[in-house]
Amino acid sequence: MVDEDKSSIVLLVQNARNVFCYFSVSAVEIKEFQDRYGENSWKNSKPVIKVYEVINGIVSEVKTIYIDAFADNWFIHLDKGDMDVFVKLGRVLADDTFVAVAVSNTVTTPRDNQSGDSAVYYVDVSENSLAPNNSLPTCSEGSNENCMHKEPKPYPFVDGKKKLDHIPDW
Structure with missing residues (x-):
């Protein structure tokens, strides 16, 4: 009040x-x-x-x-x-x-320019990382195969692939 x-x-x-x-x-x-x-x-x-x-x-x-x-x-x-x-x-x-x-x-206030942070990550969604039918895997009823938490590993923005011991929980 x-x-x-x-x-x-x-x-x-x-x-x-x-x-x-x-x-x-x-x-x-x-x-x-x-x-x-x-x-x-x-x-x-x-x-x-x-x-x-x-x-x-x-x-x-x-x-x-x-x-x-x-x-x-x-x-x-x-x-x-x-x-x-x-x-x-x-x-x-x-x-x-x-x-x-x-x-x-x-x-x-947020910044008004592009980040200078080189530790920004992106997820590889290129054709090689997609499911066989060129789409992201989805959960289908009766099948647990695609329902498990299987995200692609993140890659550093500028550098080559980053080697991780585990998949991050996003």
């Missing part, structure tokens, strides 16, 4: 360079903000989302996005993929002071 006395913001990864967030600001939070910064401070301040990246435990601000005052969700476009990202929802006061209202969860 949503706590009506507390503001919140949630991040969802859309793809390598786009993150979606939805948020809510409680009336209690707005009242506390106005009590602290002045009666019209909420109305006179600008709503923003500050985007932060975490690299090896070090947090750095990536960008500040000024959002519509009536928005309760926003798409955030990033300059690169493969990032650990979180955001702060807040307001910028007239003197350019940022006041955070809520902090999101941290998400990891």
Whole structure:
């Protein structure tokens, strides 16, 4: 259940360079903000989302996005993929002071380029490895011969065949 006395913001990864967030600001939070910064401070301040990246435990601000005052969700476009990202929802006061209202969860965006990992494996499905009728073996009723777990052995992506002592459980 949503706590009506507390503001919140949630991040969802859309793809390598786009993150979606939805948020809510409680009336209690707005009242506390106005009590602290002045009666019209909420109305006179600008709503923003500050985007932060975490690299090896070090947090750095990536960008500040000024959002519509009536928005309760926003798409955030990033300059690169493969990032650990979180955001702060807040307001910028007239003197350019940022006041955070809520902090999101941290998400990891996928990379936006081909993997450099040379240990990627593929399964050989060439004609030589297929069943006699050039199809993958299937289980037929009354016969256990083809129903046993007989997957082809994996091969390294770049190198020749890899010798395994056992068949991996995929």
